[in-house]
Amino acid sequence: MSATIAELLAIRLNEALANTDFSSGLPEGFVARVEQAQNRQFGDYQSNAAMVLAKQVKRNPREVAAAIIESFEGGEVSEKPEIAGPGFINFRLQTGFLEGRLGGLLDDEEKLGVSPSGTPQTIVADFSAPNVAKPMHVGHIRSTIIGDSLTRIASFLGHHVISDNHIGDWGTQFGMILWGWKHLLNEDALEADPIPELLRIYREVNAKTKEDEALRDECKNELVKLQGGDAGNLAIWERCIALSRIGLQKIYDRLDVKFDLWLGESFYNDRLAPLVDSLLAADIAEESEGAICVFFPNEKQLADKPALIRKSDGGFLYATTDLATIDYRIEELKADAVWYVVGAPQQLHFDQIFRIAKRRGQNAELEFIPFGSILGKDRKMLRTRSGDTVQLADVLEEAVERALKIVEEKNPEFSPGEKKEIAEIIGIGSVKYAELSQFRMTDYIFDWDTMLALKGNTAPYLINAYVRTRAIFRKLGSDFEPGGTITFTADAEKDLALKLAQFAEIVPAVLSDFRPNTLATYLYELATTYHRFWEACPVLKEEGAVRETRLALCEVTGRVLRCGLGLLGIKTTEKM
């Protein structure tokens, strides 16, 4: 299947427009747009073209709409459009056309009507990026889950996506960890469970340095030795990273998040000095107060905000590493686009390095995809150093435990293994859906009950809709068999078929502003539409074409829900 319904209608609408008596007066390059109807009482699709054009052609919008409709050929697709309100053109689809679309969806088992991007790109997706030697806290959930979902969607649309975990494996914190490793480490504890032990020594050293200046110097000295290539410190550092990765991997496995690359900050070490030199040579960077900076005198917002790329002591900074990373991604990974799923507080930093990249002539699309903060009950940011942050691993564990209780209550007859498996899918799915179903910029207050809610607009509601599609076929005793007649006899069937066909319009739209929540909303509406269909339309009691049609609707609904949830990184289960 190629064109979406909106595209088909838009083609016909623009043909009609070309045949009006005012077609010569249209603005250069004007293209009328057709969108899903805001409110179904007005029709299935709508266009505001007449209102947009009214002024240009100096006529009343309703007259313009009437002229367009006069020459509109709906063909198999649409009934005669209606004019409504101030000049909306409303389309209602032909029943036969919708029946055909459903048939087309049945034949497109893999993509379900979604067309591949016409301009496939190589995209490097940078998300999650935790610091090593510290456990991921609840704040990492947003970057990880949003980034993973965008990656899945871009791949589904035919882009070549490289996910890269740009871990913080070289920062200042290693001074403290090295000192702690040498003076405070409990080897047995490290063997048993490395992450908590690494966290313990980091926290202890961090606390001590607050009141002990001499210790701060010692830590700094350890860091200098590491960066100077000291063999002992390097060995500790490598072991530290290996242990941390094992801990991180456990969480990624549980979340079902995969990375193609793990190129942390340390990977770019020997690229930093030449990079600074080249920026100096190109007159992009300059020396100021002993440091090397890039100034932005021509950008009003950045006029008093230089980016530092080398400290006065010769050390390099965050911006330096990120610039080297951009080079690598463009030159070695051949990226057409780089996506950074990073918290909104980093706005200025990315603004700066993107402008520097542009000045250097790099024209890959660099996208900063920010998200809001997860706040505590006091509306303050949850911070690592506040001491009482919620760890991500604990959130996931709690989510699964809560889900397990519900499963045990609802389905005591399931085997312990089944219960556990279902609880895992529902618990993890709930956490992901809570995140993905809201606009990413919204700050929200961390609350167990919100994040782990199992009723309402939540993952379990969607998964339950999927389970119901499967229950039909379980009851039937066989899988769906294609080839049946499709003919609609109830409004609930048409509503559902339309919703299913709109999957093809929603998925690409997610990437236009990186909003997985639009897909989540669509899936929620689809589940609701299916539940209504379920109430209104018995399936197995019917016979012949009615039954075949309804089985087809159940089958396609199941596929779209499974596929759509999959694009959000949420798994489905056959029963729950």
Add this chain to the structure above:
RNA sequence: GCACUCAUAGUAAAAUGGAUAUUACGUCGGCCUCCGGAGCCGAAGGUCCAGGUUCGAUUCCUGGUGAGUGUACCA
């Protein structure tokens, strides 16, 4: 100081210039002789303030008010 975000029912969210602002939780009231009630149907409750642009503004612009974040050697 400057910059960037954000402000929507009791609470939490959606609406990327469209029509009567959409959902969930909570509250109140209905629906199982019927394929899974983790469901369906119904009720009450609303865009921070003042201007502007527009046929049309929750959305864009200006100015307030309130909150958060960032702003030269952390990442």
